[in-house]
Amino acid sequence: MKKIKTIILSAAAISLMVSCKDYLDINDNPNQALNATPQSILAGALSTTANNIYNTANSYGAWTVGYWGKSGDVNGYAPERTYNYTTSFYQGLWADIYDNLNDYKAVENAANKAGLSNHEAIALIMEAYNFQALIDQYGDVPYNDAFKGADVLTPKYDKAEDVYKTLIANLTKAVDLIKNNPSATVPKTEDIMFYDAGLKMSDLTKWVKFANTLKLRMLMRISGVPSLASFASSEIGKMGSVEGTYLSTDALVNPGYIQSASKQNPFWNRYNQTPTGTTSTEATYVRPTSYAIDQYELNNDPRIAKFYNKAGNNYVGVVLGGDPLPASGASSSFGPGIFKGYNASSVIMLAAESNFLQAEAISRGYLTGDAKDKYTKGIQASFLYLGLTLADANGYITANAGNPQVDFAAAANPIEIIIYQKYLALNSLESNEALSEYRRTGFPADVPLSVDPLRVGSGIPTRLLYPLSEISTNSANVPKATQWNKIFWDVN
Numbered sequence: 001m002k003k004i005k006t007i008i009l010s011a012a013a014i015s016l017m018v019s020c021k022d023y024l025d026i027n028d029n030p031n032q033a034l035n036a037t038p039q040s041i042l043a044g045a046l047s048t049t050a051n052n053i054y055n056t057a058n059s060y061g062a063w064t065v066g067y068w069g070k071s072g073d074v075n076g077y078a079p080e081r082t083y084n085y086t087t088s089f090y091q092g093l094w095a096d097i098y099d100n101l102n103d104y105k106a107v108e109n110a111a112n113k114a115g116l117s118n119h120e121a122i123a124l125i126m127e128a129y130n131f132q133a134l135i136d137q138y139g140d141v142p143y144n145d146a147f148k149g150a151d152v153l154t155p156k157y158d159k160a161e162d163v164y165k166t167l168i169a170n171l172t173k174a175v176d177l178i179k180n181n182p183s184a185t186v187p188k189t190e191d192i193m194f195y196d197a198g199l200k201m202s203d204l205t206k207w208v209k210f211a212n213t214l215k216l217r218m219l220m221r222i223s224g225v226p227s228l229a230s231f232a233s234s235e236i237g238k239m240g241s242v243e244g245t246y247l248s249t250d251a252l253v254n255p256g257y258i259q260s261a262s263k264q265n266p267f268w269n270r271y272n273q274t275p276t277g278t279t280s281t282e283a284t285y286v287r288p289t290s291y292a293i294d295q296y297e298l299n300n301d302p303r304i305a306k307f308y309n310k311a312g313n314n315y316v317g318v319v320l321g322g323d324p325l326p327a328s329g330a331s332s333s334f335g336p337g338i339f340k341g342y343n344a345s346s347v348i349m350l351a352a353e354s355n356f357l358q359a360e361a362i363s364r365g366y367l368t369g370d371a372k373d374k375y376t377k378g379i380q381a382s383f384l385y386l387g388l389t390l391a392d393a394n395g396y397i398t399a400n401a402g403n404p405q406v407d408f409a410a411a412a413n414p415i416e417i418i419i420y421q422k423y424l425a426l427n428s429l430e431s432n433e434a435l436s437e438y439r440r441t442g443f444p445a446d447v448p449l450s451v452d453p454l455r456v457g458s459g460i461p462t463r464l465l466y467p468l469s470e471i472s473t474n475s476a477n478v479p480k481a482t483q484w485n486k487i488f489w490d491v492n
Contacts, residue, residue: 039119048099049348050253050347051096054267057093057133057137058429058432059270060432065435066289066448067289069319071331073284074285078454082455084455094467101127115184121177125210140159142158171214174211188202194251219232225491248381252347253345288307288334290316290318293308293317307334338429350385352422353422359372375418375421379396380394423438440492457483461484463486466478
């Protein structure tokens with residue numbers, strides 16, 4: 001059993017840190033001497049990020065943005081169906097992300113002291129990735145006080161906008177650390193995201209591209225805020241449109257998943273199969289919505305067979321909040337493009353997202369280049385990730401000539417078609433990002449509301465509530481919020 005951590009928020013929050021789950025998560029306090037090297041912490045930290053984001057945050061996003069509903073096999077998922085959130089709903093995501101951030105801060109501090117600039121850069125990049133995920137669902141968060149351990153048990157909350165700017169600056173710093181220290185130690189197998197077996201070390205060029213793409217994601221997210229528009233434009237311009245600046249491959253994490261208890265891909269284990277090969281409990285409870293299925297069927301999209309399995313002769317979805325609902329055997333399950341295997345890698349960021357981000361940035365005039373080309377590459381990257389071919393992707397585009405949902409030239413609004421195709425690509429893989437993009441842009445414009453008669457509110461919730469652990473012990477600092485209060489960048 002690892003020791004109680006002293007990283008964030010309150011005595012109650014600290015008590016949440018007692019766990020046996022993370023065998024590499026062994027740092028006690030980032031402000032004191034490490035008990036392990038940055039190299040020994042990094043793999044565990046990356047693995048935990050995959051579990052927190054690909055498993056937990058992805059699940060929340062999938063329910064909220066119209067991808068998922070429940071089958072008739074279960075009566076649960078009341079908050080998802082009614083939007084009646086409580087301070088206990090997904091509260092583990094808050095504590096788990098901060099727990100994970102503590103490890104990256106430990107890597108950053110120790111690497112800085114030891115002159116391991118590449119490890120320090122990776123820690124800074126992953127801190128930005130995790131804080132962005134946290135802010136996009138909660139808003140203001142503790143940042144400056146977050147890692148002061150037992151010295152600050154009731155930290156103040158920093159404005160989300162200010163933290164965003166700091167994270168963007170840290171991403172620039174991380175890229176500079178990698179580029180300006182060519183003789184620094186290069187991570188090896190502890191880098192379970194961009195380790196290159198041929199090089200026998202980390203592929204640092206991919207870390208630079210990932211940092212740039214993450215920065216582009218954050219800058220595009222804030223670009224619609226009037227007070228931040230010029231800042232976003234300037235920062236994007238500094239990165240430029242040079243080919244090779246942004247990710248062209250998927251950013252995936254794999255610590256060596258095996259078919260064993262607590263060692264499978266966490267998303268597979270939760271929603272598909274147990275290590276003994278039996279169906280996981282939630283695999284029969286969670287089903288694709290009719291809305292999601294329709295988006296692929298209406299455009300004869302071959303990705304449908306990768307996202308879903310047929311129920312009998314047809315693809316059959318459910319309506320979120322509907323009653324009665326078909327039993328699990330009478331509705332479609334999720335397909336082989338989502339569940340590739342117990343040992344499949346976890347998604348951190350897809351190349352499809354990278355290309356769609358670039359397409360939007362070009363369309364809005366922030367980058368120079370060919371928006372249609374990047375849009376097309378986004379679709380192609382989605383097909384390839386799912387196990388289809390470039391020929392399949394190109395055939396889909398050709399067959400939909402003149403269709404404003406597929407044909408870029410036929411679209412009245414290039415932003416709408418880019419975000420729509422991003423929505424199709426991120427389905428159940430980066431659902432939290434699809435939700436953020438929906439809140440930012442309003443696309444797809446017809447994402448359905450739950451039809452549950454007990455549903456509250458007139459729209460889709462715009463955020464999670466601060467967790468009970470915070471409200472009960474740090475109430476003087478916790479901002480007042482409901483599930484309808486918008487994140488600062490949500491000006492749509």
